[in-house]
Amino acid sequence: MVIFDGINMSMLRKALSELTVRALAAHPIGTLMQPLRSRCVPVFMLHRIADPRHGVRGHPLALIERALSYLTHHGYTGISIHELAQALIDKRPLPPRAVAFTLDDGFQEQAELALPLFERYRIPVTLFMATDMLDKQSWSWDYQLEFIVTRTLLSHVNIRLAARSFAAALDDEGHKRQFIRTLRSHLKSQPIESTHQALDQLAFTLGVRVPASAPIGYQPMTWAQARALESDCIQFGPHTCRHLILTQMGEDDARREISQSWQRLQDELRHPVPIFCYPTGRPDLDFGAREKQMVRKAGMIAALSSEPGYIDIGRHRRNDIFALRRFSFTDNISHFIQYCSWIERAKELTFQRIKPRL
Template sequence: MILKSLAGVLSPGATHGRLATLIFHRVLSQPDPIFPGEPDIRRFDEILGWVKRWFDVIPLDEAVSLLAQNRLPARALTITFDDGYADNAENALPVLQKHGMPATFFVATSFLDGGRMWNDTVIEAVRHCRRPRLALGELGLGDYPILTPDQKREAIETILRQIKYEAPAERLEKVQAIAGIAGSPLSTTLMMRSEQVKTLRQGGMQIGAHTLTHPILARISDEEARDEMQGSKTCLENLLGEEVPLFAYPNGKPDQDYLARHARIAQELGFKAAVSTAPGVATPQADLFQLPRFTPWDQTPARFGLRMLMNSRMIRPQIAR
């Protein structure tokens, strides 16, 4: 009750409203020894239980409208997922429905129906590699012991960090080479099928666009960025037979992964709002095309709640576009 009261003080609603938005990517069936911080079903259920105690969870499109009208309820919070993993439909949806909570799922549409994101190719290649070491010296990426889950995680994180901001074509070439050297089987079922996107929508969830191929928008031309953003929107609208008014920037760090001009492009394409991965909360003065998102990964309700309260004190300013 104390945390709920404090949340109400920091986010009283109306003209003083503050919108908090949680961001997730996956909800696993079982804990992952390589990435123990990634929530599984039990952990996600626990988090939603805490959230339900302290916040008023509302759909993102409704929150955006209320924010713009100075009518946001006290302790307002929205839930979002990025990328379009199959476990969103298989694992996250039943837990959300159990708690009666809406969420918005941002889908990178080129990976639907058997595709795989480049970072997941690296992750799965290292995860399933049966060698004691992964030698990537010929690619300029180093040599890694990978006998334990911790060693595999360190290798994955180092490799991803080195190639994340390379040009898409060069990055893809290296990723394919890594998979070849690892000699690992690679899953084609990580991402949602089109029917699962429909299942989410029919289950009361919202669907948002997340580009076609998840590029770093700041590293491609404006024309390519526009095509990526529009293509994802069009694909989902054709799939669902309705408007898709919400967008999430891939990776989402302002001034690093996307720029102010991409917020203008989002508006020009007919989106009503867009979300970043900058921490903090949005007030009625916030830029609706650069809404912040944040999720604590603390393991206890007290620490999780306190970090949410700290995040509520970070006001994202209006940014001129």
């Protein structure tokens, strides 16, 4: 074995990066610098959990456990999104090393693999559910897109969808994943009807039959599972009914997506949290002033976006409580530690100071 070949050099750099970050986050440097992060709370956003049994790609469960173990052994405090939102409303402080977690959508492997892990570590997590997934075994357009492209036997495609032409190699998993990302990005900006027409056309062209109900690998959890899992550590909130982008809908349809998903959680669960999670969650693209007003009128006390950044408990006016920010959970433990400690906050503050000069 050549120790300095490309693969091993990459592994070496990763190991050195983790050692460096751990050293900076640990005592005494971490203790000295922690005030930079003391009033800022990172909220981590997770989606699919890797489940080799059913071919599900996602966050490796072992990595999530490493992250939770790190928090437990280094003095961090897990808080729920509900607790965080209430602290913002009441303008009261939180523990100096507070961290929060969310899961989006409501898939089977999230219930079977991730939620019990959070319960075991006693670190709160809130799962935001697209309720039609549970009620009707439906599945959203973006996962149907993934299903179509990953299941095709074609090695290349040349197609025009939603007023744009696409040509892509589909001869390996990497090319397929790139095509999925490109198409998903384009279709997010299209009206719902155009998106569904594009999926029908894509499925026909690629020779893939799309099941009406979610197949294995895309199946949702059940209401019975949610009721069994609900606790002071595991909570549930609304994420629309059909996981559609609200800005691409008429006012009445968007309002129904918000209010009916909240009603379904109240019907099925003991203590759902009155906090909404916007599908896709990009400010001014996937939601705006209209949607925030609808969420407020539906009885929510807060809502979550997907815009990255800390929630600054010390400066309440900087937080839009109906567009709270979240970091994507990273599949790199060094990056996770960086966000939890003072390091990422120091980078953020440095950039804010030099940005006006650029």
